[in-house]
Amino acid sequence: MAAKAAAAAAHWSDDVFREMKAREINTVCTIPDGGLTRLLLQIENDPAMRLVTLSTEEEGMGIVLGQWLGGKRAMVAMQSSGVGNCINALGFPAAHRAPCLLLVTMRGQWGEFNPCQISMGQAVRPALEAVGVRCYPVDKADEIGETFAAAADIAFNSSISAAVLVSQRVIGAKGFGQK
Amino acid sequence: MSKTPKTAAPASNKLQRRPFVADILKHRGNGLVVTGLGSPTWDLSAAGDRPDNLYSWGGMGLAIPTALGLAMAEPDHRVLAMTGDGEMMMGIGSLAVVADQAPKNLAILVLDNEHFSETGKQKGLTGNRVDLCAVAKGFGIRETMLVTEDSQKDELGRFLFQAQGPIFAVAKIAITEDPWRLPEKDSAAIARRFKISLGLEKP
Numbered sequence: 001m002a003a004k005a006a007a008a009a010a011h012w013s014d015d016v017f018r019e020m021k022a023r024e025i026n027t028v029c030t031i032p033d034g035g036l037t038r039l040l041l042q043i044e045n046d047p048a049m050r051l052v053t054l055s056t057e058e059e060g061m062g063i064v065l066g067q068w069l070g071g072k073r074a075m076v077a078m079q080s081s082g083v084g085n086c087i088n089a090l091g092f093p094a095a096h097r098a099p100c101l102l103l104v105t106m107r108g109q110w111g112e113f114n115p116c117q118i119s120m121g122q123a124v125r126p127a128l129e130a131v132g133v134r135c136y137p138v139d140k141a142d143e144i145g146e147t148f149a150a151a152a153d154i155a156f157n158s159s160i161s162a163a164v165l166v167s168q169r170v171i172g173a174k175g176f177g178q179k
Numbered sequence: 180m181s182k183t184p185k186t187a188a189p190a191s192n193k194l195q196r197r198p199f200v201a202d203i204l205k206h207r208g209n210g211l212v213v214t215g216l217g218s219p220t221w222d223l224s225a226a227g228d229r230p231d232n233l234y235s236w237g238g239m240g241l242a243i244p245t246a247l248g249l250a251m252a253e254p255d256h257r258v259l260a261m262t263g264d265g266e267m268m269m270g271i272g273s274l275a276v277v278a279d280q281a282p283k284n285l286a287i288l289v290l291d292n293e294h295f296s297e298t299g300k301q302k303g304l305t306g307n308r309v310d311l312c313a314v315a316k317g318f319g320i321r322e323t324m325l326v327t328e329d330s331q332k333d334e335l336g337r338f339l340f341q342a343q344g345p346i347f348a349v350a351k352i353a354i355t356e357d358p359w360r361l362p363e364k365d366s367a368a369i370a371r372r373f374k375i376s377l378g379l380e381k382p
Binding site: 027050052053054055056058059060061062063064065066067068069070071072074088089091092095096097098 | 213233236237238239240241242243244245246247248249250251252253270272273275276279280366367369370371373374377379
């Protein structure tokens with residue numbers, strides 16, 4: 001019973017949040033996704049952190065660059081569909097040799113309900129890799145924290161772009177009360 | 180329903196961008212300047228090279244987000260984003276993000292010639308119905324200023340570098356043929372020099 005309660009309390013978002021704090025990633029830009037709900041709430045409720053709500057995901061590439069120019073660490077969290085909005089923009093921090101860390105929760109991948117999510121879901125990894133972003137897919141909840149930590153370290157220490165792709169298998173497919 | 184008026188008379192696009200920008204920047208002090216790609220970058224370069232100029236060679240739509248990220252990271256510096264009307268339109272939603280974050284040290288200047296002057300002077304979106312100052316106000320930017328006369332430039336310079344942000348100005352500039360004044364082209368070198376000037380990297 002106690003073990004079951006502990007398992008229910010453990011959540012990959014807590015691991016990612018802890019790794020963010022450990023690395024002083026204090027600004028997180030986002031267009032939210034259902035899979036990010038818990039993490040975004042944690043960020044919003046932390047007085048040392050700043051959640052920046054965007055109007056479109058590519059703005060995050062500019063904000064991340066500006067933060068780095070001012071000596072601060074920032075990142076972008078989004079749903080897989082948002083990756084499509086970022087492709088040209090991803091060249092901008094890269095040209096400045098600025099780190100750009102993305103946390104992407106996947107749709108269109110594992111039991112997807114919405115046909116409009118399919119094509120971008122399939123394109124996320126090849127599209128990101130085509131513009132030079134290192135991808136770190138992860139489909140086990142208990143490996144997300146360490147994967148995020150590794151991606152953050154390579155992004156900030158080697159000043160490159162890196163994306164953690166959290167599988168829809170972890171998030172679960174939205175059902176919309178399917179009939 | 181009343182007809183939406185034009186934002187400025189057609190003859191109002193008479194400001195000469197190069198001397199105009201140079202005069203505005205006399206108010207700069209230790210302010211940091213981030214430009215949008217194309218002509219605003221050449222204007223900044225022509226006004227005098229400085230290590231705290233962040234010239235842009237790409238990322239259309241990202242001038243304001245970049246300046247916003249910088250303004251939030253460097254609250255003790257004034258940050259000016261200076262861009263063109265086409266670049267501003269591409270990143271227009273970023274004005275909502277600016278208003279929402281409300282950095283007191285961020286100013287935005289749009290050099291508006293109502294055309295895409297870098298690509299062959301095609302007509303843009305700001306020459307007819309679109310009122311950028313009204314858009315900025317609608318997003319919640321504190322204060323805006325529309326500049327059509329050369330005599331307003333000192334007032335504009337003080338506004339951009341002294342008034343509490345976030346603030347937004349539009350200068351109706353003429354379509355002119357200015358010589359290219361290309362700065363350093365390697366964005367990594369521009370960024371490194373910029374960070375050294377802020378004391379954030381070792382020379």
